[in-house]
Amino acid sequence: MSNIFYSEKFEDRHNGPRTTEVDEMLNFLGVSSLDELIEQTVPAPIRRKALRLPAPLSEVAYLERVNQIAEKNKVFKSFIGQGYYNVVLPGVIQRNVFENPGWYTQYTPYQAEIAQGRLQALLNFQTMVSDLTGLEIVNASLLDEATAAAEAMFMLFNARKNKEARTFLVSSDIFPQTLDVLHTRALPFGVEIRTADISASDLADDVFALFLQYPAASGSVADYRALVSAASEKGITTAVAADLMSLALLTPPGEWGADVVVGNSQRFGVPMGFGGPHAAYFATKDAYKRSIPGRIIGVTSDSSGNYALRMALQTREQHIRRDKASSNICTAQALLAIMASFYAVYHGPQGIKNIASRIHDLTRLADQAIQALGYKQLNANYFDTLRFEVGEQAGTLKGEALDNNLNFFYQDQFVGISIDETTTFEDIKTIVKVFARIKGKNANDVDVEAIAEQLEQAIPADLVRQSDYLTHPVFNSYHSESEMLRYIKSLEAKDLSLCHSMIPLGSCTMKLNATSEMIPVTWARFGSLHPFAPVDQTSGYMQLLDELNQWLAEITGFAKMSFQPNSGAQGEYAGLMVIQAYLESKGQGHRNICLIPASAHGTNPASASMAGLKVVVVKCDERGNIDVADLKARAEEHSENLHSLMVTYPSTHGVFEEPIIEICNTIHEHGGQVYMDGANMNAQVGLTSPGFIGADVCHLNLHKTFCIPHGGGGPGMGPIGVAEHLVPFLPNHSVVPVSGKEGITAVSAAPYGSTSILVIPHAYIAMMGSKGLTNATQIAILNANYIKARLEEHYPVLYAGANGRCAHEMILDCRNFKNVGIEVADIAKRLMDYGFHAPTVSFPVAGTLMVEPTESESKAELDRFCDALIAIRAEIALVESGEVDAKTNVLKNAPHTAQVVIDDAWDRPYSRQQAAYPLAYLRNNKFWPTVGRVNESQGDRTLICSCPPIEAYAELEA
Template identity: 55%
Template structure:
């Protein structure tokens, strides 16, 4: 016993020594960690308020700590009990180094694959001064035209260039990608035909990804997609709404579609031509041979391939179809002085107005990429672009001649930049040729076992072509004879373009780098972006887009990868996408995530398709009712209709919550056919609804699934999650919560997260199979919702960096500060303004609504406040939505207290001007509210006739004088613009003092 006791004491002693040693080791380790801890931590740079500011803000809000704030704001029933399982935060330099190592796993080879993606060169002046410039990439969609004239002008240039090249009367200001544009055109023809005709024809030589999207979209709305040879299809029965052809085809052939178009038109259907802007500099445009709608991608106008996107697609048509065309159209109107101004026209098409009656759910465009393509056209001009096209055609012609002279059978149809090679004619296998090509640093398209496709682009060089010939076993010396034989031979004379294009002065002026630099700067100066001031748009989450997040997108290992390159060449991209998707799955509480949807609306659509396919897989084809609260985003009902569902609206109660009794009544009524509920959380009114779990449970009990709109995810991250709340699927606006910038109206990414039972129904792709998680197969080839398998992959590094630099602690802090900043602003404004819809404890979520309706009798409306804010150097918050007569404010976590205070001071000063009207001191018409915004030339005119001073007009607050942002034009006339649609150049300086009076 003594021995045992002695042994026990010795063990205890050893334990004490061990613990002491362990403590010492840990202390030393902590000391080492402290010495080597990086200083460039991201959290302190991303989150605006300091510790001292935080204390002041919490005091005004009435909370003792951030934990106290969250406890009083977020319902306890949905709070996460454990921290998110994410990697520890990396510093900015560490994250960049790690991502750089990942990027270097990709192999950048010159691609001759084509299929709608081409090698191009981004002019450095455009790369540095637009793509990499926060003055361009942090701007919001130009709803506030007076402070958006620069990018409006650039988008007008884009429309003019596209209309000229396609031979159409007008164009929109971009769509998501070429395949999506094809699907949108199909829906447009269906709508124009009154939804009566149930067939849509697709030529068998369109790009496979475009066919896939047409099938996805058409299948959901009950269209029968007929694929075949355009020469053999019969349209005489009048049962087709439209027909899609590729011009030139996916294999490069340029065909005469004049007779085909006549047959389609005789059958009362419309012709859609998917086309190539570069080719149209040399071949007849679709508008000249009778096409009704032209679609395509502007990618090869200076926008990197980026593994599939983002790129600006386009749609052009005749003026008679203008009001049915999806997307945004930039038009010319007049301002308050009768002077010309630009605005985003056709706003009645926006889904928040038309809702389930909209023929498209498109909300995000590709404005930044459209601006790049337009700038490419401005910089090169018509002669420069034609020279590039001629060189491309010459390379293709020379290479085809060299292969033909070497004994290969080359496609005989007229072509611009693409042709096919029958390698079997020389006893070769296509896969073997492709493998040899890859080993020599180039990629080719494998059409089938006997055929290789070759497409040429601007960035190809003689060295690239020599490597390409080597893959076929043809000596480089063969180029000399081939070049001599092909010299002087342009495109086939039967298809040669004879009409001019890009004749406007804007495309014929800025051709030196000095001119272009100054032109881009002049446009940038007209626009208010995040590098000017806070943009507090409710529901749009205009937070910091950090420079460290943006740097990787232009690395060549990310920017210059073809989306259909062999998978062995992009393990870095796969690692990036997989790790990002895993992190997003952890954040959302879901089993799987797809990055394919390239906008929030596409995410909605993809998520609803998952629900639809799930029900069909269980034999529940009849489940097609989608319940949507009246407060939902307008894209929600539009997406539901496009996915084949019928919308039933659910009421809201007086507190802004979903009316649970109305929801139960409608769920009970439709329980046999209920497919889904679409709900936004926190609510669109900026409230964490206490009964959200009761809602999700009741929908599940009724046989439906729950779709959560992720627009307000910035109030959820690390505090709760859609999966934890009970949702089955949720789309994430990576261009909101996860820091991809808005780009003046796009790009965006709408990744979707799903639970295990929906994972098998994630989007697939016909070229690079994807999706299908949990279905027993690696991936699937059907159900694509975007042209590229991983959507806008080139901008995913932005969100990867954001998550990796913040980690779980930083993400949680970001959410807490988003809630704090909103409640601080609400507390400062309360009393001067009515704040609508508060949650329990009288607090809001990450956004709040200011009610301006009490001032309407005095003649003051929300537009007056929005325009007056421009005089203070601010963009208006979200106006007139989700409640008419209000402003919805979301400051985000990125803004510091000083900026929040400046904005609140502006709002309080405006409230004082409203009070002057209410008190009878000033007539409404004489108030600066009604004349706002005040431009430079208005304020410095020789004759000042306003009843208030120039200083009150232009410098209404002390900080404005120190950093004045001048609106470019006076308040625009929206009604005039809609009645007198002008949607192509010239620029404003070419107009007379006044435009013609409205008819």
Template identity: 60%
Template sequence: MLNLELSTNHQTGKLEQNQREISKLAPIDSFSSRHIGPNQKDIKEMLAVLGFSSLDELIDKTVPQAIRLNRALNLPNAQSEYAALTQLKSIASKNKVFRSFLGMGYYDCITPPVILRNILENPGWYTAYTPYQAEIAQGRLEALLNFQTMIINLTGLEIANASLLDEGTAAAEAMSMSYGLCKNKNAEAFFVSSSCHPQTIEVIKTRAYPLGIKVIIGDHQQYDFSTPIFGALLQYPATDGTIYDYKEFITKAHEVGALVTVAADPLSLTLLTPPGEFGADIAVGSSQRFGVPLGYGGPHAAYLATKEEYKRQIPGRIVGVSKDAQGNPALRLALQTREQHIRRDKATSNICTAQVLLAVIAAMYAVYHGPEGLKNIATRIHQLTVILAEGLKRLGYQLGLENFFDTLYVQVADSQTLIKTAQTRQINLRYLADDTIAISLDETTTPRDIIDLWQIFAFKDELPFNIDEIAQQANFDFPEIFTRTSSYLTEPIFNKYHSETELLRYLHQLESKDLALNTSMIPLGSCTMKLNAVAEMIPVTWPEFGKLHPFIPTSQAQGYQILFEQLEAWLAEITGFDGVSLQPNAGSQGEYAGLQVIHKYHENRGEKQRNICLIPSSAHGTNPASAVMCGMKVVSVKCDRDGNVDVADLKIKAEKHKDHLAALMVTYPSTHGVFEESIIEICEIIHQYGGQVYMDGANMNAQVGICRPADFGADVCHLNLHKTFCIPHGGGGPGMGPIGVKSHLIPFLPDVSLVSDQQSNSHNGKAKETIGAISAAPWGSASILVISWMYIAMMGSEGLTQATKVAILNANYMAHRLEAYYPILFKGSSNLVAHECVIDLHPIKKKAAIEVEDVAKRLMDYGFHAPTVSWPVPGTMMVEPTESESKEELDRFCEAMISIYQEVEAIATGQIDPNNNPLKNAPHTANVLICGEWNRPYSREIAAYPAPWTKQHKFWPVVGRIDNAYGDRNLVCSCEGMDAYKES
């Protein structure tokens, strides 16, 4: 026995020694300690302020025990930044970067290095938030105004929005817009030309189905209008490259009261007659080829332009020109800025964001190249296409119609053999149908590419002609009917920044007008503005991820497939769900996809009548909008005085609608920032009456590693990867909103059947249960999924769980510090909040007539972006510090809010004028402080430097408080308006 003990002790000692030796080889620097702001000393101090001895004790009091996950997440061990990048590089190397001539609205392009480095790879641009606080977002707003102006110019229409998610969803939004505008209420059909891009057709079909809209797909040249239609969609140029004259079709459509949408390639519009000039009511499309990488499908900025008379029906955002308090021109979001929050179940769209970062890139591409540069690029592409066509004819091939821009379709004897031959040369060609192949050229195409293509079609290297010979004989002119004669991009902005020096300075000037995370914390409730680490961002611009076309054979994208498989598995483990779809390319699309899955599930079970969606009155505005878009009827559920779902009211409504109950939409932790203790009971009530539980994942940052939605009753949940999983907000986009579902819902997940190794567009093998395509690309904005992969890989189970705990700690610490000055509206039973808190500003309004907007604008003088304003309760601010902010930064923000409270007290006690004071006049610009006479009853120092840190570093708003009402009364949405306002 003694010998056994000695042996065991000896072995144990040896094992411990080996573990110590191994630990010496582990990375000395963990990423989680870089991501999480407070260090151990700070955490201990904050816990002491709250009266807790450990983080676990805080979490035990905050999160209901009944939903707690009592084990560690089963995820790979955390890796260092270097190790994770090395592993991801190995995965990326499995992608094959072929030359893709596939078209379908996706083209390789050249991102000017000055734009790549100074926008796409610049945290000053990609970490900014949606420009709701316009005074500190003038740079982004100007860039978006440039985008709108560019689209208006190119399409020949009168007004454009500040971008949408992709061409497919933009076309679907145009369909919904046309449906709402059509005066013939008997028209329930939407015509789609069979010459549209196939992925666009699929998205249209998905969006039309739950609304009962009949989609008619056919040849626009043969359509007889016998079925009443409210709208139509045409492709220009067509997906096979043909340029059609649509005037006659549009005239006939207008005669029956239908609106016509034209999906147009904006680069082609530098040469071709724009849609607005041949009668289109709406134009949509993608600006991807304006310098935005392919990225295996996204993110890219779509556009929507229309006539002035339809301005109030445009989905998404519009940037408009207004004036500030001093009468200077200033920009802000116009009209239906947050339409879905205001109109809720009456909203026509659930889009609450755009693709701002990508729209900025596209706009600056146009600024850099100017009208002549863009025309030269388009002309070169067209000329190479003509040369390619002439060579193919000489090789004996029959081509399609003569009028084309950048795409040809060619009749061949054996398409599959030819495609395989091309792939041996690392070239992708597109199969259309009936042994027809399409070839699309782009900005990166070279004469060598043309020769390679000829050799493929000749099945030999020796050619009976040379490229110079054909170029000299080719006719590059378009017929007069298609040739653009109108001018475009005549505004000064598109004609002055053509050298890199000038563009660099212009971009820096715009960046300096914006407050982003590289300036200070952005404590927005529900929006989770956390660290977007450089190590997470680096792979986005690797060519192995950036240069892949979304419809290449999957055998060429094995690296992406590995990344998708791993990320899906990790997200499934984190949430507890059985299946995950990465396709939805925004949170709004995730909501829509989740509800569509539920809708399809009920229908598949023969319960199509289930169309009632219960939604708490506190819900995010996109929730009811999404439900209506899925053909559901919204029934509101009350919240109790503590902000929780009123369970008694829920029971009454669930029982009342039991035969028609489809779903409950619920956010957890609640929209009010509290872990509701009745969440399990809430889910059970819905299931009892045959419904499904949809969980809005906006607040997942408070759950990771602590609890899992699927474990306590959710059937489906969307995840905002741009919130919890570190994809940056990009000034209001990009985003990603994948959904997780329980096993019984897996058959209904979005479809990816357009992708195959055969390059066929057929839908053989598509599961009949699928809801169809949600976004244009099969895996949504695939290139930014690398960000979330890197985040999870570097954090590991322990790091992710610690991040959640610290997010909850930071929120409670701030709530504790501020509640002596501003009441905290909602708390859990332990007098604690979740990862965010709602502070009530009604008392200061009552005390000194100070509005929540006054506080938001005064925070700018302190160098901060305001928290979420007047939501979920009017007259409040919702604060979410995230786990990434240090104790020092949290204290700085709290000190700013306390200082503002003291300024309010001074107004209330008569020490400061109630109308002419630092809050009512905020924000204070340098121009106001320096130029002209200072006649205000407080000092310049109080105005500009209200806190010590502002003297060390000052962020200056460049405009004063903006008059939003004036801008809406005098709507101007293009660069031209800026000059007009300056003159006035």
């Protein structure tokens, strides 16, 4: 038969098991088909009809089509600024980090022993930010500058000495998107946002903190020393949003008294990407180290006393404190922070200063050349941004600029010009030509070359930076490409990623991030667009966003999506705020009770608290399901004030709960709305949907179900889908309107969140199609049930559905091993010796492992993982029988590094082979942890969150 109609299906590349393997697993489970397995797993009342999506494209066809979409974007020279700038991403970083699955498929470094490379890169990021801002404590990135500013407001509000003070005094010269997000986050807590051209006279008794932009949104640079000192005397703290690149030349805020400095590291080699993703930073004083939001990478030692790194203090704080958490942050922007840190390593202190100085010099050149044409420039002091008064000529100037492929920032009768790393001398001449024509002059009337030879200083002498930065050897050793390449690879080699093995984390869905999905992300027509570019330059993005919106709405059963939330937890918060706006529109703004099952993700109660809601916990029964009777009782009890239910489906326990429709109906009967946590959407796609089940709003973790990679802890995307009645209330944006007049204020800085990575789920859906997506869900459920069947004789499986099936994940009970001194952490560390990342440890049940294989893993890989866990169970059995010592055994000493195994002084009561090569496959494919078990408590007792000097390493080892 002819093959002329044959086309390879991407689905066959995405799904791991071959047809014969599927048959073998089905036979092992005792079912005849995937359909029979699904009938036993997914309750019949919630199964939906087939998805209606376009026919799937091959990888070649998709890349051709998305290239055509990208060509519709017009990439003009951007001088818009406002927190977003063109950059030069060094090729060695683009190829070996940004485009490298060894970096972008890593998981969040909760298992420190197999994450030392990314931990070091993130420690470099913290050191870079600490040096540049002049503050001691820095986290390992936040989502964007606007939400980082909101976190600063919230932290300082909680820490305020005067508990009656509720006003956050914000400079009127602030980026508009930041002000927008501050309004959103302030609302639930009754914090008043007061804007002013701040002076000492504004420091009233009701002010708990002030917020400054440095340089200001207009580009002006001011000396804030006296203002900050006056505020401090009154017990008022200061937060500053600072341009990281400018701090190479300007006195850092930490040196003039700021308590918190936030900002964006985008200028350090991260493309604009139409708004993101970019790694925000958060730096503060040592006094706030127990309150700082997000993750901190800290220095400690391992079991051999060697230098080691780990996440300290704030490791998933929301899972411990839940509704009492100070933040709902879960995802960071780790990959982008890593890129920014490598940018600083590559350029070093002198290189960064050269880039900053060149930006400033070109800005001074533009200033003096345009003023020579007769224009008035309003910023007496500046770093990279000029503000010209153009009066009624603004429209004419804009037209002339567009004719020359230039974008400026226009506001009333003023035009702003922000210079960046990519600006050239020729660009300045073109800008001068545009301004000259509006005056009816010839650009040659201004001798730009002569002006360049006689530039004057535009930074006041008392604001010129005097202190050193980036002094650590790591920033002064790798400036040739060969040295930089080797440094990057040396760190990559320390980390386990999906390049090495499956990462079976429950609720985290570590599936294939296909190369074809990733390729367009680095194209200039997606990466080089400013988020505030004129809409007629962004029609490619608009098409992509519109298509993705329609497809995700079909998949979820909702009316419309908002892409603005740039993490899952941000999606939770946004969804609850949308519900609140809807209730207020109906005169029911008093509703403030949020029901949350005891099994919920920790971000759920934290997000509810941030939205100003009171959390009421609903019990779970002995099978781990929502106790329907208790839910009905709580709904009845709080009927007058019921705001919402937050429910994860399938449950966090890995079960399709039968009464979910009844649960949703109960909430609606009492006037509440149903928020569905989309963390487990990988078990729903094509089989059921939140909208079909009865939810009103749901966030999607695009970095889970829809193939955006985890990136070592971010980027993520958490768009929300809503039912028709909630559409008018979706998040808006003050610069680029994306919703109606009833929409809530923004929840993130960019109009569409981390837009550039939305091409990844667009690619995934386009190449999988309706049937492919449904098949992927079925295979995910098959793979999970296969693992369950192989392991349940060795490890009790805590919960299952009515027919004994799990959804896409399961919980292995390891609590009984504690009777012989074996903790679940010992199993997690021992898995490293077998070449695997541990499943989710002690969540949602302490002392357990939550396993999720995803559809991308082959039967061979599933068997390898099961063989490892079964072998570990046999090792535990030796402890149980007393054949090996309960305190000194292969589990307690895990993981075993190569250094330990080859040490001449081996004195352990088991062989080196048992330590390093317990199963045969390891002899051909061994991943070595680079440090032994890290000392967690030491790292918390003595927090070191920046690169210590070289001599400190010797002290640590001593």
